[in-house]
Amino acid sequence: MTATRTILLGRTADGLFWMARHIERAEAMARLIDAGLHMALTRGAAEANWRSVLDSAGMAGAFAARHGEAEGEPDPAAAIDFLLRDPDNPSSVSNALTQGRTNARMVRTALSRDAWEAVNEAWRRVSADLARPVPEANLPAVLARVKQATALIRGMVENTILRTPGFQFMRLGLHLERADTTARILDVKYYHLLPSSSWVGSALDQTQWDSLLRSVSAHKAYKWLYDADISAANTADFLILNPRMPRSLAFCHAEISAALDQLARDCGARPPCHDEADAIRRMLTERDIDEVFEEGLHEFLVGFLADNARLAAGIARDYRFTE
Amino acid sequence: MTAFDEMMAGDGTRPPYAEFHRWLSGQPDDLLVTKSSDAEEVFRRTGITFAVYGEEQATERLIPFDILPRILSAAEWARLAAGIEQRVRAINSFLHDIYHRQEIIRAGIVPLDLIATNDAFLPQMIGLTPPGGIYTHIVGTDIVRTAENEFQVLEDNCRTPSGVSYMLENRETMMQLFPELFIQNRVEPIEDYPKHLRRSLAAARPQRTTDHPTVAVLTPGVNNSAYYEHAFLADQMGVQLVEGRDLRVVDGHVAMRTIEGYRRIDVLYRRIDDDYLDPLSFRPDSVLGVPGIMDVYRAGKITIANAPGTGVADDKAVYSYMPDIIRFYTGDAPILSNIPTMRCSEPDTLAHVLDRLDELVVKEVHGSGGYGMLVGPAASSAERAAFAEKLKARPANYIAQPTLALSTCPVLTKAGLAPRHVDLRPFALVGDGIRIVPGGLTRVALKPGSLVVNSSQGGGTKDTWVLRDGPGGTATAAASAPGIRFPAPQQPDFPDPAAAPAPPSQTEAGQ
Structure with missing residues (x-):
């Protein structure tokens, strides 16, 4: 049966x-x-x-x-x-x-x-x-x-x-929230806390960066993957683009894509929010950290947060969270 | 007033309690206290709590659970079950009659006024026959006991009786705390209630639906005091728990909003009151119901359980006619008697009641939950005087009953075991036949001497056992009989451990 x-x-x-x-x-x-x-x-x-x-x-x-x-x-x-x-x-x-x-x-x-x-x-x-x-x-x-x-x-x-659709919605909520948090923390550290933009990329207050990594439980992992000295570019690379770091934006969006793909298979339909997720995913996989800095890290993160929020709204709309 | 105690009769233990009492006497003093706090922890962990309106969320309450079981013999239960079944049949016939030809009024058995002035009577239901002709699918019959062989019906709950989740969770908790008791005593299982509920609801589906109708439970939401029960029953039946905001009428059917669009519902077990069911037919400000559901109902495309308008049968004024109602529809004398009930609407009776307020219990005709009632002997003279004024102002709104010496059962108190008054609410299910799981919810008044068992008034609950047939229903008595409950494992069911490969072990580092 x-x-x-x-x-x-x-x-x-x-x-x-x-x-x-x-x-x-x-x-x-x-x-x-x-x-x-x-x-x-x-x-x-x-x-x-x-x-x-x-x-x-x-x-x-x-x-x-x-x-x-x-x-x-x-x-x-x-x-x-x-x-x-x-x-x-x-x-x-x-x-x-x-x-x-x-x-x-x-x-x-x-x-x-x-x-x-x-x-x-x-x-x-x-x-x-x-x-x-x-x-x-x-x-x-x-x-x-x-x-x-x-x-x-x-x-x-x-x-x-x-692993019914209900599970995928928990997975989506968790990773959207996590990506949102990581992006906010990073933005605040870079944009709001530096005395001026000329400090970006310079020798920085190590304690600030240690604290940033600590808040995402990654201060040790960082040292294994990058130099012992913490640099702005490496930290950004780690928290934005590194697909192995479970709190990075790239990791979270890989999970989001996987959850949405499973939903598409379960429901036999692929509503528009799936395209919005794909676009974010591409943004995180098809560029390196230098390109991100060229665009401007703050601008990048602000754009990401807006995309992330739009995706959450799209999921709620396409999957009929409310009437 | 000496009450009948269900465990101790005179110097001896009553037979249904014999085995339990033997066990109890052998337990160390503090065991029950420890187990009692274990039970509370189980309830809190499981979240069997209700939020108290107007208080912060952190102050969720438990309904107190007493860990001493209330025990009925097989013979006692057989009589109760037969009486409840008879009553439930009569009530469904009565409801059908009231909303159709009203033969019982024509025959002069009940007065027209009783129906015409009844707020629970719904003109929208006149001439409408619900699927399967069933009006009340789930009935909770409140029963009290006053002597060895005196069981009386206190109240019929035909709208949305609650408490069955406590019946089930109480048993679950008892089995966790005292597994040995369930080996020593042959207790009738009750765990099939959700399965029977689903089967009954499915059997009451509208005609022309499939054999696998979609059933859903309708709740007012997480803030309702019975929300735990709504979620519990939906979960146990494996059906959706819906709120009004999930539902709408789509293409002539009631449908629920899923992630893939609207899906039709065939049977709705609603746990909201009639008034809130359909803002187009009843209270226009209701956001808990489904606009237009009554049209779908009239078209025979959904089963609403219980049917709207069933409250007309559980009104306390109608209750006073119940023995006549049973005789009228079944042709038999009632198996379970009523409590003698005086209708204050009758002038002579009113005078008599006012005269003897200190002896009587007076209740509002439409009241429930233990609110709006006067327990004469327990009230102060000021309280009685105030109540007399209300009574004189609206006599038809009240009935009066003698103050009964409800039976007592032992409960665990801070000062050890002590007797407290109890009642019993068994749950009957009507679908393809009538099913009653053995037992029900025992409610207990925890205040010494109190007769009010409602949880809203400081009442608690107990696990209720119905013993299987046999002397005392105990395993000791049954041990010589075939069919011991826990058979020894049979060899073929347990594969030889050598036949299965051992799980792999970690290779030593460095190899």
């Missing part, structure tokens, strides 16, 4: 897509805080650059709106609390996880019991950890638990969910 073809509601596809995005966002936020903390530990609290962490998270504006515009370095405890658990910050670790879990609850029937329980447990444990401000001494342990809890979710999804 052949199994009947599975039906996937558009709303369920939407829920799975956003569940994966929110959970990836919670993890990315935890990594950014971790990198900020490392900077503070290696450079001393006085020089710690929480402003740059807020910038990388795309949260400088929201933070200012919450705590008032101020010159110079923000209060570390306030910055950490804002990124970790502020209810007014929609992308705080605690809000991202809560939204991930709300989406998971909505699509409960499309998840395996193991996957659902991993999401629910992550939310329960992290909510308990974040119920009140986290003292700095506990921060490394709390951040480690966030990373472990989100990794467990990915593992359960990977190991227990059928």
Whole structure:
């Protein structure tokens, strides 16, 4: 007997897509805080650059709106609390996880019991950890638990969910979010943090770059692949074009293309968002990093973020996430 | 008022509890406490929680679960099941009659007013026969016990009875916590409920649909307090869980929006109220339902379970006529009795009720969830005085019943075991025949002396066992009989380990 073809509601596809995005966002936020903390530990609290962490998270504006515009370095405890658990910050670790879990609850029937329980447990444990401000001494342990809890979710999804279209939407959400995060972090470091554009390509503040790589958990891998000294061109190459780096734009878009190809096979149709994905993929595979720099890294990244957002909207449209 | 205790009768243990009680007496003191917190952890991990309206999401609640099972003998259950089946048949006949020729009114058995003034009566249903002639597909019958052989029906829930997921999860949790108990006692399994539910719903499909109709569960959404149950049932049946915003009428059928376009639905198990079902026919502001679904229904192209307008049968004023209704449609005397019910709409009765408010339980005719009721003996004189005013203002809105000494079962409290009042809600499924899984949801009033078992009023739940036939239904008694439940593994089913190649091992580094 052949199994009947599975039906996937558009709303369920939407829920799975956003569940994966929110959970990836919670993890990315935890990594950014971790990198900020490392900077503070290696450079001393006085020089710690929480402003740059807020910038990388795309949260400088929201933070200012919450705590008032101020010159110079923000209060570390306030910055950490804002990124970790502020209810007014929609992308705080605690809000991202809560939204991930709300989406998971909505699509409960499309998840395996193991996957659902991993999401629910992550939310329960992290909510308990974040119920009140986290003292700095506990921060490394709390951040480690966030990373472990989100990794467990990915593992359960990977190991227990059928490769029906629902799975592909989680894969799409995760990699679109991840590519988005990497592009933002890179853009902030290059464009916003350098005193002037003449610094691009020059000998740079090693700590900044170490921190950048650390925030994507790639500071060791980098050293294996490139020179021990961190250069702007190599870092950009690593995080944008390297197909082996699991947080690079090229890697994420290879996954996105694979997920879309599988959807096209499952559904027997190839709606327009597939062409949009192909165009982004070509942009990431058919040029080298020198060409990217010629175009202007900032312009390239801004263009990429817009394309990425357009692709997400295209997927939502073509696969009927909403009416 | 001394209540009948279901475990202890006088100095002895009642037979259905014999084996369990023996086991219980041999357990260390703190075991139940530990197991109880294990159970709570299972419920939280699984997410069997509900959000409390108006509170933050982090304050999700559990319905308290008591880990001591409530146990019924096979004979007790046989009588309950027969009584429920009779009642469910009569209710479906009554509903068909009410929306067609109204013979029961012509015969003078129930007054016209009872229907004409009933808010749950839907004129849109007049003359419409649902697929298979079935009105109420899923019925929850609330039953209370007052003595060894006294079971009485407290309420019929014919609209969208809830709680069946707790029945199933309670059993699942008990089997995880106390596997040995299920080896010692021969407990009727209930795990087939979702399979029976799907089969019943499929059997009630519209004519001219295929043999494999598309079934879906309609939920108001994640914020509904019963959302867990909606998701659970859809998941267990392997059908889509849909919301109003997923649905629309396409080419004369109700269809759901999938990633590949609209797909038709044949049977909709809806867990939203009649009022919200179709903004074109009922509440125009409803966003939970499907505009135009009633037209599709009238055209016979979708089954709605339960049918709209079934609430007319579970109203508490109609309840008072249920013994007559059963006699009228089945020709037999009711197997399960009603609780004597006084209709306050009758002036003499009203005076009598007002006179004896301190002895009676007074309920709103359309109330549910334990709201809007007065338990006379437990209320203060100020509460009774306030209630009397409401009663005088709208007498037809109330019925009164004697305060019953509901049976008790032991529960685990901080101070050890203590008796608490219980009721029972078995679930009947109507499709190609009537199916009732053995047992149901036992609800327990956790406050000492309280008679209100509703979860919204501090009630909890218990696993409910129906023992299989045999003295005490225990495995000890059955061990000599053939067919022990866990047969020893038979050789051919287990291949010789030597026959399979060993898994490869890692070669040593450097080789």
